[in-house]
Amino acid sequence: MSGDKLYLEDLTQAQLANFFRNLADRLSGAAQDADDSSAADSVAAPNPGEFKKLKISIKGDAGGFSLKWKSKAMIRRADAEGEGIAAPADEREVKYKTLKKRMKANFKAVTESLGADVMPGEAAVAAFLEDSRLMTTFPDKGAEFYADYERACTDFSRAFAAGDLGACKAAGVTLNQLKKDCHGRYK
Structure with missing residues (x-):
């Protein structure tokens, strides 16, 4: 249909x-x-x-x-086994281009806060981490970077939950480098 x-x-x-x-x-x-x-x-x-x-x-x-x-x-996307699966309700309407634009805005808000030595807002962090999870479900958009990126997101999430500004900054630098590497190859 x-x-x-x-x-x-x-x-x-x-x-x-x-x-x-x-x-x-x-x-x-x-x-x-x-x-x-x-x-x-x-x-x-x-x-x-x-x-x-x-x-x-x-x-x-x-x-x-x-x-x-x-x-x-x-919208149906392929899972790891190659079968088409229905995305959960929050993922149904997400297009890759829309997701990337939203991620760019949220990541900018997060990195600007960290650059000012301030913990980023919880809403921006939650939105960025959720969008990062969604982004790694798209095949052929940098899958070889996804495992490292997900680990960096986990590190960032843990540092944010602990309120550790230094660890958040370090994880942010790692995320930014992975983003640059992936975009350099796929953009």
Whole structure:
């Protein structure tokens, strides 16, 4: 399901209600696999599957109702074994370019704080570390650097949790060097 569209016209109020009941059953997992389209007021809702975005619009007119359904599939990435897996909810909408821009801003905030001999804000650190974890799930973007980068992130996280400014600075320098090495090769 990568961009499904459905248009239904001249639906009665009962058919429209049945459509939404059917959709609710499918979303809750209570729907039967066999479509019961024998009933006069039955309009089967498509299986939404694992969607990133679902848009349903309804217009009423003299002939009844018209319904428009648009859906976008969830982004799938390859795991280590090469199979496509669905990303967790917070990862579904992340594009690599968007992630990199966000990481750049958060890392800048962290390094500026460390450069001023001040512990960085907890929100900036948490966002940077979470984005770093997400970034290392993208294949072919510097996978040989990921293990070292994750270790440096762990070191930074521990130093931050301990409130150790010196260790945070050292881990920040390591992270910055790994970033430069990776970007030098992949940018």
